[in-house]
Amino acid sequence: MASFLYLFLLLFISTLPPPSMAAPTGETSFVYGGCSQSKYTPGSTIESNINSLLTSLLTSSSFTLYTNFTVDGDSDGAGDTVYGLFQCRGDLKNVACGKCVTHAVAQLGSICLDACGGALQLEGCFVKYDNVSFLGVEDKTMVVKKCGAVMGYDSGGLARRDAVLAYLAAADGGGGYQPFRVGGSGDVQGLAQCVGDLDAVECQDCVATAVGRLKADCAAAGWGDMFLGKCYARFSHGNVRPRAGGGGNENRNDDVEIEKTIAVIIGLIAGIAFIVVFLAFLSHYCDKQRGGK
Numbered sequence: 001m002a003s004f005l006y007l008f009l010l011l012f013i014s015t016l017p018p019p020s021m022a023a024p025t026g027e028t029s030f031v032y033g034g035c036s037q038s039k040y041t042p043g044s045t046i047e048s049n050i051n052s053l054l055t056s057l058l059t060s061s062s063f064t065l066y067t068n069f070t071v072d073g074d075s076d077g078a079g080d081t082v083y084g085l086f087q088c089r090g091d092l093k094n095v096a097c098g099k100c101v102t103h104a105v106a107q108l109g110s111i112c113l114d115a116c117g118g119a120l121q122l123e124g125c126f127v128k129y130d131n132v133s134f135l136g137v138e139d140k141t142m143v144v145k146k147c148g149a150v151m152g153y154d155s156g157g158l159a160r161r162d163a164v165l166a167y168l169a170a171a172d173g174g175g176g177y178q179p180f181r182v183g184g185s186g187d188v189q190g191l192a193q194c195v196g197d198l199d200a201v202e203c204q205d206c207v208a209t210a211v212g213r214l215k216a217d218c219a220a221a222g223w224g225d226m227f228l229g230k231c232y233a234r235f236s237h238g239n240v241r242p243r244a245g246g247g248g249n250e251n252r253n254d255d256v257e258i259e260k261t262i263a264v265i266i267g268l269i270a271g272i273a274f275i276v277v278f279l280a281f282l283s284h285y286c287d288k289q290r291g292g293k
């Protein structure tokens with residue numbers, strides 16, 4: 001499977017506090033990201049195809065919550081065709097969706113530099129592109145699982161949690177397509193989201209799988225997240241899920257980290273350049289001294 005080629009940046013995940021589910025603010029908070037291991041040579045056709053694909057995604061993101069694009073390669077078809085999509089969380093307004101996708105595309109550009117494929121899940125949106133076709137392909141590979149601390153549920157609390165999960169996992173009575181599902185019972189809230197390229201049957205299957213794993217793996221936890229390749233499900237009991245404190249802030253922290261890294265690299269280069277210049281000066285000076293004798 002293509003997903004095995006993805007090198008997930010678990011480092012990012014483990015350094016960020018778990019996200020808050022309900023807060024309308026944390027939409028640009030990082031959940032997970034990964035890049036394909038295959039790289040293209042800068043300046044190649046695939047690079048410009050990826051750029052035009054990402055631009056198309058950006059442009060659409062203020063009009064719709066889901067879209068897909070394919071940019072065809074040269075007629076020789078040497079792996080230059082690229083595929084991409086974004087999916088915003090079903091409760092986002094177009095403005096928030098556009099903001100989230102803009103953020104995701106910018107982050108993909110820096111973490112997946114020269115990669116033929118990349119995927120990034122933020123709290124409010126998912127963006128993926130690849131030169132291997134993945135559109136319309138169901139993918140139930142587990143990408144991120146997080147369970148909160150075990151909670152002393154009373155039997156009523158556990159029953160409410162299970163009812164919320166059952167509601168998320170249930171197919172819509174009318175058989176309609178429901179890529180975004182929210183449910184709540186008392187102090188338990190739950191949410192599920194499919195990527196829009198799945199059809200109703202695949203989406204149902206994916207969400208049911210995510211909910212099943214959530215129930216099994218985060219059995220007594222106060223909150224849980226289960227992100228599969230093409231869908232996710234999450235639940236939270238009351239306020240036990242640690243608050244993200246606003247995605248804007250987190251992403252600013254991310255940016256600060258990247259800026260710090262860049263500053264260190266620039267510092268190193270400047271340091272090396274200084275030493276080289278200094279040594280050159282020294283040898284020149286020594287030569288002169290020797291010449292003067």
Ligand SMILES: *[C@@H]1O[C@H](CO)[C@@H](O)[C@H](O)[C@H]1NC(C)=O
Nearest residue numbers: 038039040078079116131132
């Ligand atoms: C994707 O691009 C890479 C690098 O150009 C290439 O090696 C690979 O074969 C391509 N994959 C497909 C499915 O075309």
Ligand SMILES: *[C@@H]1O[C@H](CO)[C@@H](O)[C@H](O)[C@H]1NC(C)=O
Nearest residue numbers: 067068069135136196197198
């Ligand atoms: C991709 O987009 C096209 C046109 O926008 C649409 O007809 C098609 O169904 C979409 N494919 C998937 C897999 O979502």
